[in-house]
Amino acid sequence: MHPATRQGATEALGAHTIAMAATFIAFGVATREAGFSLGWGLTSSAAIYGMAGQMVLLGAQPGAGTAAVAGAIMANARFMPMAAALAPLVRGPLAPFCVPFVAITPWAAAMRNLPGLPAPDRARWFLGFALTVWTIGLITTAIGYALAGSLSSGVLRLLLMVNVFYFALMIAAGLSRGGPWRASLGGALAAPLALLLPAGTPPAWGLLAAALIGGTAAFLLRRR
Template identity: 55%
Template sequence: MLGAGLREALGAPALAMAATFLAFGAAVQAAGVGLGWALAASLLVYGMPGQMVLLAAIGTPGGALAAVPGAVAANARFVPMAVALAPWLGGGVRRWLALPFIAVTPWAMAMRRLPALPAPARLPWFLGFALTSWSVAGLSTAGGHALAPLLPLWVLAALLFVNPLYFGLIIAAELRAPFVRRAVLLGALAAPLGLLLPPTLALLGAGLAGGSLAFLWGRRERR
């Protein structure tokens, strides 16, 4: 089952990861920061919004240290994602193997696939998918760092846009489920709220507002 997850990660998810992390690697190089820092950010933080917040702060008067709370807030979606994923990974200590890999891409695909798999196959599937995505992220970061001088800005921007496109496709493919439809509709409607908040809190604020309302809407319909 490890192999099944691995194979599934090599299609569209790998393209989305490669494009995004390639652009990140190039941005790190453009900021004059070394490959070691870029790889540590991609492989150990493994959450693009927080990585970008920290990178943008390097060289500013406050420096990267002052940006840490903002970067943490930008990646705070890890908490609800881990909560939603945990019950599908089994109850033993082995589920902690999944910890470093909980990020949007593995989470989104796992929430599609894991419910249909038998319980013993779920964690291996997730680890196969997640390890592949994580490896692609590292390799792409290194590639982007090396290729930065050759990539024009508009190409980098288009590569970064592959990430929201991919997530848009994942949620569009799942819209038949009423639970997903409600969360997506209210999340999209709550997005302008994010514009009123500090940028690092924008997504978390919109997600909390839209997601909580969608949850309450679903409970009301169940009664």
């Protein structure tokens, strides 16, 4: 194994991955309680690899078909700007292999660590990190599936939110060190706009609208 790949895999074994694993355990439990097979849950975790999209697909009504898939894609539309932000840091022949593994946990770690690595090692580091957390996501989905029936609904809701809480604390820690306060403030103020959407509008539209409005406001504020 290339040293950069080994370094990425080693650094993946931290608090961020524990937080992510908690959400995949909850997803595994929810998959079984919804009547889906373990294979369905593992395929969802492997191919979608984004909890918002996975939960949209899991909660879709029978026969939803294309609408359910479209909802899952919209819920994970945030990965597109994340990939665009990552692209300048990861170049070379291995860069295309990094795209399927862009998710919040590996992306946040990459944006923090890649600038300090030699350019030829960045894609290898990212793949080592991302493949490790992706594999852990599959394992913990199976663990959750096996635990179905032994966890209360309150515990499940808490597990689903652990990753959110973790990254909220990371943002707060970043702000205390002079991080991007305009973007954080814009997101926080724009998020309630999702509550103003007309009835029947997919919730994912609220996420996209809040991000567009809050992010644009933060960008303009910084330019000013």
